[in-house]
Amino acid sequence: MSESYKVLVVDDEESILKLLSKELSSPERMVHTANCAKTAREQVRKERYEVIISDIRLPDGDGLELLTEFKDMEPDVEVILITGHGNIDNAVEAIRIGAYDYITKPFRLDRVELVVDRAWQRVCLTRENRSYKHSQQSDTSSSQLIGSSAPIKQIKHLITKVAPTNVPVLITGESGAGKDVVAHSIHCASQRAGKPMIVKNCATLQKELSRSELFGHTKGSFTGAMENCDGLMTFAHTGTLFLDEIGELPMEVQASLLRVLEAHTFRRVGEKDERTVDIRFLFATNRNLALEVEEGRFHEALFHRINVFNISLPELKDRREDVPLLIDFFLNKLGQQMGQGEYSISERAMQCMLSYHWPGNVRELRNVLERSIILSDNFVITCNCLPKEIADQPERDGETGILSLERMEREHIIKALDFFNGNRQRAAQALGIGRKTLYRKIDKYNL
Ligand SMILES: Nc1ncnc2c1ncn2[C@@H]1O[C@H](COP(=O)(O)OP(=O)(O)O)[C@@H](O)[C@H]1O
Ligand SMILES: [Mg+2]
Incomplete structure (x- = not known):
């Protein structure tokens, strides 16, 4: 901790x-x-x-x-x-x-x-435990899945199909891609929408306490167990339990989770009798669980039980057409939250955002906008408000997204120089041009 x-x-x-x-x-x-x-x-x-x-x-x-x-x-x-x-x-x-x-x-x-x-x-x-009790009502505003790209449309379709069932869903995708949003959407579109949605990130489960946290314990079952205590299974009863980063679930409790999935029963620590629960399970991971199984870190039977229905979120760079929609959505939302007004984004800044590769996916985009709002003047996000690595995107033709050859050449030379830590001799060699030619180009492009 x-x-x-x-x-x-x-x-x-x-x-x-x-x-x-x-x-x-x-x-x-x-x-x-x-x-x-x-x-x-x-x-x-x-x-x-x-x-x-x-x-x-x-x-x-x-x-x-x-x-x-x-x-x-x-x-x-x-x-x-x-x-x-x-x-x-x-x-x-x-x-x-x-x-x-x-x-x-x-x-x-x-x-x-x-x-x-x-x-x-x-x-x-x-x-x-107290915060679980308070957060039982899922926040519907966090369940709006924005996007009109083909993969997002397909995911929305899958959500409407799977939400009304009790089938466990495994949501995969890189960090920041929207796994939480999908989980909340499923809960909100299910018959359990008015019931608790409990969210637990398995990476925060402590090995020694994980069993007690998940299943609860009886008084005196271990040092420090001063009274009977409910676990997450009890809090989630009749509702949804979303286990995030399921790949991090301690081995010690994997078999017990399997038991809940198969028989809908579990035991508190220190108790003989099994209790029955009614829970809809959602799981998320950015790991390759099949690989975890192969390497002996994840229970195989549990994997199969979890991996019944998979929703896989593509990276943001593979669905760039969602970027403008997401920008609109966040500018609106953040503008309201910060109690200010209507923000817009300049054409050039939009181009930079479209070209950037977004390693942190939607989360990064949201953070960038939050920062930009603070830096902006007159409610307009311009390149000056963007972080350097985004503002420095090579210019593309607005319509086609194609770079001019000159621009390409310039970017390429910068890359080569960067790679060789500014060593011009080696950069020229790698680029297949003479040293003098490189000097001329460095001059020309003002590098
Ligand atoms: N498609 C989307 N529509 C709206 N907001 C999204 C979308 N995808 C991600 N977000 C937002 O981006 C941030 C990160 O998303 P999150 O679901 O927490 O990612 P993950 O769980 O995959 O790491 C959150 O603020 C979330 O609300
Ligand atoms: Mg998440």
């Missing part, structure tokens, strides 16, 4: 504060300290902490009271209590009222760090 988080250590012993703040501080973990209950309260009011470590006995209060207060102020926070020897009763009580764990003094630093890490993972899980 790369996000950073804040830890507050509350203890009246200066030495412990010093030790813990020194040892626990890391690029991901910012550690603050408080030496009494009063300061701790003030800190928690000011800052948002993810994990709090507090001594149970404080000069001006008691950790158990603080625990309840902290949880009231910041429901996601996980609290770890420090107890002296012989205070186990207190510790048990602490867990009962919602502490994440307790540590007895004297403690081992590696153990403290481990508990803090686990507490943080739990905070992440809680937050993620």
